[in-house]
Amino acid sequence: MEFRKERLPNGLEIVAECNDEAHSTALGFFVQTGARDETDEIAGVSHFLEHMMFKGTPTRTADDVNREFDEMGAHYNAFTSEEHTVYYAAVLPEYQTAAVELLGDIIRPSLRDEDFDTEKQVIIEEIRMYQDQPPFGADDRIKALYFGAHPLARSVLGTIQSVSDLPVEAMRRYFENRYSPDNITLVGAGKIDFDTLVATANKICGGWQPTQPTRTLDRAAPHTGFECLHKETATLEYVIQLADGPAATDTDRYAAKILGTILGDDSGSRLYWALVDSGLAENASLGHHDYQGTGVFLTYMSCEADNTEANLAEIAKIYAEAQKSGVTEAELAQAKSKINSRVVLSSERPRGRLFTVGGNWLQRREYRTVQKDLQAIDAVTLKDIAAVLAKYPLTRSTTLAIGPAAKLQAPG
């Protein structure tokens, strides 16, 4: 296992965790752009652009792109978040160069008018599909309530209106600015020939001109509140709650992760025993999510509408108890063995490592081995967890419910 990095003269970085024992190779272009870099006029453009990358380049039609990925037997896809847009493929090692050439080419797309119009329909169908799934809408609404005017409030998908109204010229301008080589990292994991990787990157991306895009990283000023959205056609009630948490570069993020596991893991946590095991809720979980400059604790709960108020009161009670008395040594040990095993299991596949290696580089410009992550988890003490609770009280949050309940009372 060896970590290698390189930087092209135009600013594009290449980082890789090279593992000679691996059977496969995972590769991805990680672009530092997402919903937080948009404005109202172009809401949803990052995600729409991600779709357009598969519609062809000056030298490849959309059919060529799809066909060539499939000819390599690649497992490939792309995703867009608030902060990043990632294009990736897992292939057998002999396709390393072909995969990088293809991925590199598609992120210099033609953005043709007719493809833009066809793909707009696909995006609108994607939004309509989510609209038929009741929790949809809650996510965007609570981000708006919690983050207020902060850029992390922006929706990744946008709305049917904003996507319909988006002019292709606006997308082209956004692309020119954001897909600058100094805003892109090529990440590799698994069986990688690094020198060849750099040579391929140079050939494909070396001529790209940098535009030095920037991003504002103000710390969010979290809002608190409680809102209930009535959705008659929903069967269950869905609740999301956001509270402040450590940011991507804060060292107390490990303690935050463990705290989330103890209080709200899918299994064996305090929320699990109180609400899920008892059958009072279909789901109840707490997790820590970090962003550049800020972080959140996210509580998610789904249940029969009639149980919502009582369940919210129970969650409030569990959080108040944790604020007051902290957690126990036994809970800490159990959470550590659980996370330890998960880290090892998810790291066995190059596909799993790709996102960890890429995430660490984009968020913190650092490389961490699996071992180093395990040590950081192991080093967390009860005192560290108490410090996180003191700094980021779970009891100060914004709550949003969506479902058949017409009205809900916020707990005590």
Place this chain on the structure above:
Amino acid sequence: MKDSIFSHTYSNGLVLVAEPISSLESAAFTIMVPAGCAHEPADRAGLGSLVCEMTVRGSGPRNSRQFVQDLENLGVERGESVSTNHTSYSGATLAKSLPAALAIFADLLRNPHLPAEELDAARMVALQELRAIEDEPGQKVMLELRRHQYPDPWGRSSNGTVAGLESVSLADVRDHYAKLFRPNGTIVGVAGNFDWKRLQDDVGRLLGDWAPRDVADPVDGPQPPRRAHLHHESNQTQIGVGYESLPYRHPDYFQAWGAVGVLSGGMSSRLFTEVREKRGLCYSVYATTNTLKDRGSVLCYSGTSAERAQETLDVMVAELIRLAEGIHPGELGRLKARIKSSLIMQQESSSARSGSLARDWFHLGRARTLGEVGGLVDALSCESINAYLAAHPPRDFTVVTLGPHALEVPRGVS
């Protein structure tokens, strides 16, 4: 690619099938118990899921809480599910914890408490899981498609019905367990980093003296209607189309499977190209093979705005019918490349591999090595797949829709 699969059949009929992968730090297991929802009494739909939920609520020396705590302290990631034929328990953990994890699951299989005081909570869990499907229309239409594709009990959804779940008593739970949980027909698949001899001894000690019992197979009920529309006030109409195909054990299965790979799988596949890429009709469209022991089918899905749903169904069905005209060498080449890389990547996941081993054994009475599967895939040719398609053209479609309006099934489709 390593080609070493070990297996052992204990005197009570229980099968252990295992493949060491020494490059991994983990080990994973999949235990398939022959207690599927096909065995539920017709008026107790969902009983199997409820029994599965009850089995994790205490067994042997552990109550519900100790069961979870012990597994989590061992770092075991676990999951349970009920299918037509099986109740399955799977787990993955660091290699050194495998023996202790298996011992906990042996208690679950043989000595579950099925405690009276947990029944209401378990029922509420099952009811909410069932009701959550109402909020996932794409999932719901595919469950309904399956229900219309096979005669009862083979098309059942393990989630059951509200009426079925509400009528289950503690006696039903205990009867279902006592009748169906047994070693004969149970398959334990293990993959990852372990020592075969020790594993064989451990499983023998834990499960070797579990007493077998005979259970009759369920019999076929009537074939449900091939058309259904479920009214739902939604933006989109969900479309499910099914047709008969072959089960995994059939000598021509890979021909049928290869043909479906041309329809769906990869973004250059026919359904994705015609429905999404060329026409922008939908976000998601796919076809997949579904196999039972003695029969199989192909199940296709798409979901799109109500006003574009008729066109989507027409294009999907046209592609299914066109498939009978044959596939092309380029399509076969891409299919083989995709399968080859999937097989090699399967070696990187102990969980994926342990599940494949157990399922192989159920269908074939043995497990194929990845090398053997690779050989079968290499042997596919356009001629062989096209000969199969000419003899078995997709037809007699089952069509289930869910949305604000029913659709017309295209003309010329019986």
